[in-house]
Amino acid sequence: MDATHSTALENGTKVSTIGLRPLGFLTGSASVIGIPGQSVDLTFYPSTELMAGVWTVQGTAYTFQSYFCTTQALAPTEANVQEAYLMLNSNPTPINGDGVHANSGTNNAFYVRRVVGDWDVTQMDKIKWTSRPATTTDDQVLIPHTTLASDDLAVNVTAMVKTAIRQGETMIGFCLVPVATQPLNMRNFVSPYHERLDRAPRLVIITK
Numbered sequence: 001m002d003a004t005h006s007t008a009l010e011n012g013t014k015v016s017t018i019g020l021r022p023l024g025f026l027t028g029s030a031s032v033i034g035i036p037g038q039s040v041d042l043t044f045y046p047s048t049e050l051m052a053g054v055w056t057v058q059g060t061a062y063t064f065q066s067y068f069c070t071t072q073a074l075a076p077t078e079a080n081v082q083e084a085y086l087m088l089n090s091n092p093t094p095i096n097g098d099g100v101h102a103n104s105g106t107n108n109a110f111y112v113r114r115v116v117g118d119w120d121v122t123q124m125d126k127i128k129w130t131s132r133p134a135t136t137t138d139d140q141v142l143i144p145h146t147t148l149a150s151d152d153l154a155v156n157v158t159a160m161v162k163t164a165i166r167q168g169e170t171m172i173g174f175c176l177v178p179v180a181t182q183p184l185n186m187r188n189f190v191s192p193y194h195e196r197l198d199r200a201p202r203l204v205i206i207t208k
Helices: 121-126 158-166
Strands: 004-008 015-020 029-034 049-057 058-068 081-088 110-115 137-142 152-155 172-178 185-190 202-207
Touching: 029 049, 029 121, 049 110, 058 185, 081 158, 110 158, 137 152, 158 172, 172 185
Parallel strands: 049 172
Antiparallel strands: 004 015, 015 202, 029 058, 049 058, 049 185, 058 172, 081 152, 081 202, 110 137, 110 172
């Protein structure tokens, strides 16, 4: 599947939509699952789910994080960017969590963070719990807890995108990190590998 990148004019401004779909191994996602402070790993790739949460697997609590990226051009300069939104859509067919609802628990809040440092997006299958790409809390966005079973999001990531461009990044990667440290809390979104491509994550950039 190819990544999509469309541009349109709305009220004199330019809106670019970057579809975060698989382009070979260049654009995709990995679900990183492990136990904090331990080397136990249940990471799998490719994953149809983008998850942030803590859930029990055979009686053991595991932390779920997700990494995903796009290698599409962001914008010529930081000054060109007016707004940027990361569109995340709840998973209608969750496998993890309670297997029924995309959102579960009493504390399913999570952070959207930007991936920094060196990471090889052509080898996302090599990402493991003990070799997770570094992220930064700078410009992170806190997504509050929801009681809704399904909740599609438009996350304002303007600051992250501007920073990535200013730092000369040729791509941008995101990570979903749960706030909770106790089970049973989960947020589950459609990943670039899900069959519902109409609900695949997208990065919408509004430029001058």
